[in-house]
Amino acid sequence: MTTPENAAPACTPAPATRGLPAGRMPELRVMPAPSDANVYGDVFGGWIMAQVDIAGSLPATRRANGRVATIAVNSFVFKNPVFVGDLLSFYAEITKVGNTSITVYVEVYAERNRLQANTVKVTEATLTYVATGDDRKPRKVPALDELIFPQER
Numbered sequence: 001m002t003t004p005e006n007a008a009p010a011c012t013p014a015p016a017t018r019g020l021p022a023g024r025m026p027e028l029r030v031m032p033a034p035s036d037a038n039v040y041g042d043v044f045g046g047w048i049m050a051q052v053d054i055a056g057s058l059p060a061t062r063r064a065n066g067r068v069a070t071i072a073v074n075s076f077v078f079k080n081p082v083f084v085g086d087l088l089s090f091y092a093e094i095t096k097v098g099n100t101s102i103t104v105y106v107e108v109y110a111e112r113n114r115l116q117a118n119t120v121k122v123t124e125a126t127l128t129y130v131a132t133g134d135d136r137k138p139r140k141v142p143a144l145d146e147l148i149f150p151q152e153r
């Protein structure tokens with residue numbers, strides 16, 4: 001039986017964000033391995049682009065209620081290098097919904113020397129996805145009230 005004496009604490013303190021955007025959940029968290037680095041020991045831009053594409057596709061897929069294809073990388077900025085062993089957090093936010101397209105802004109933060117709480121924004125990008133049908137042709141983005149995940153805009 002739960003009594004006031006043995007009840008769990010009413011709330012557990014939220015973990016410190018340590019320089020990560022407060023109150024937001026990353027779509028993806030990944031740690032690059034040595035095989036993801038170039039000859040200089042920094043992580044390949046192409047590897048980062050692939051992870052950004054995956055992260056951006058997640059809210060787009062929920063908003064589209066189904067498959068999407070990347071039609072464009074509208075902008076991509078590598079603001080700081082990424083190193084093997086950085087813990088990367090990918091935050092993605094839908095910025096525009098068109099007839100068949102969904103535009104997503106992705107920000108990437110690296111936690112370096114994690115015990116010293118050193119967090120750096122490394123990348124930001126905007127990508128456009130198109131909702132597609134089983135025939136791989138563009139499909140209208142469904143109305144909000146048709147969504148399985150109504151939290152998506």
Ligand SMILES: CC(C)(COP(=O)(O)OP(=O)(O)OC[C@H]1O[C@@H](n2cnc3c(N)ncnc32)[C@H](O)[C@@H]1OP(=O)(O)O)[C@@H](O)C(=O)NCCC(=O)NCCS
Nearest residue numbers: 068069070071072097098099100101128130132136137138
């Ligand atoms: C995605 C695909 C099905 C779209 O078909 P399409 O006939 O080229 O598309 P449309 O010209 O009808 O445009 C579809 C939407 O994309 C938008 N779009 C087209 N080119 C764009 C560009 N360069 N930047 C941003 N948006 C673009 C259009 O404005 C339209 O949006 P809207 O319906 O919201 O107004 C087709 O281009 C394709 O299969 N591309 C390859 C996808 C791929 O392999 N991606 C990599 C792996 S996922």
